[in-house]
Amino acid sequence: MGKVLDKFQVFKEAVKLVALLQASLEQMDELKGTKFYKQKVKNLMGSLEKELERHLAQPLGALDEQDPELLTKIQFNIELVLGMDLEELAMLRAEIDEYRDSKEDE
Numbered sequence: 001m002g003k004v005l006d007k008f009q010v011f012k013e014a015v016k017l018v019a020l021l022q023a024s025l026e027q028m029d030e031l032k033g034t035k036f037y038k039q040k041v042k043n044l045m046g047s048l049e050k051e052l053e054r055h056l057a058q059p060l061g062a063l064d065e066q067d068p069e070l071l072t073k074i075q076f077n078i079e080l081v082l083g084m085d086l087e088e089l090a091m092l093r094a095e096i097d098e099y100r101d102s103k104e105d106e
Helices: 007-030 039-066 068-082 086-105
Strands: none
Touching: 007 039, 007 068, 039 068
8 A cells, every 4th residue: 555654745745736636727728629628527626626725725824824935836837837848848857857966966
């Protein structure tokens, strides 16, 4: 089964999930009018996102009080990814790996 996560790790993973669901909903809007757009799926994803946000409201509020810019930065980066073309998305992993390697060398 899955690994045991501490409370903070669970919270971080949940915030990422909400952010990814929001990105998925926004990307799905881009497909409106095509055979790939399914209103039922979008509604289910939206319901799931709202339910997760309800459970995360208090911790997200506390995080926002502690670091008001963090959630804004996360949303900005989601919008950045949504605006990328396929080549830029393919390059993203290499850029992140390079950044992480340089951080480890410090």
